[in-house]
Amino acid sequence: MSGVQPGGGDHPVGIDELLERVRTGFERLGPREAKAAAEEGALLVDIRYAELRARDGLIPGALVVERNELEWRLDPQGSHRAAEAVSHGLRVVVICNEGYASSLAVESLHRLGLYRATDLIGGFQAWRAAGLPVEG
Template sequence: MPDLKMTAAEMVADARTRIEEIDTDTLLARLGDPDLVIVDIRDVRERARTGFIPGSVHAPRGMLEFWVDPDSPYHREVFAQEGKRYVLHCASGWRSALAADTLRMMGFEVSHLRDGFTDWVARGGPVEMPKDG
């Protein structure tokens, strides 16, 4: 096994010193705000299995930087909306912390849901299941 210079947990803790974190209750209170874009960075299989926050945009973690970058051939217009506040989430807040830090380095204003979708569900946040077919 390689001798890591930094563990994944340490990377997340380090990222959290530089990013804005939002707790679940705050995001629940803002659900439905037209100026808020909730971005689910989980794998498509996670969304299919556990559902998603209603109205959230799916942007897989592996494509996020490319979808945000207006110079990328993969750019998505959802990330070019003026006056919107973007909040990333994953299952537990680790991937979204790293992703938020990366987007911050790119100059994109973003925050993340500190405790993730798991806490969202535990606190009774609404969940929509994907439609079959």
């Protein structure tokens, strides 16, 4: 394996630097922007693990896909894709608990060609704090 590290360069980077690099590749959305995007047809994708969903609830209409299955479920060419994964042009808003893992997930989706993928700043916690709908 070569010495090239994810995000470019030939030296290891810390997670904070990696997140900063990754996030320069797309425009992130705030909670109200994410809700508006969903109302305009974007797919909200909740990648939180089951314990967090059970504890805090769900965003109505969001597709639940655990992080370890995300690429397989959203690849429009994949044999295990979700019914919602209709094209590489699909607007996807990835939501984790606090907005960190979702940024890394978006980078992976971009590599699959889902060029309109983005994430929610502050994750589910920011959505809930903004008073937006939560069920369960």
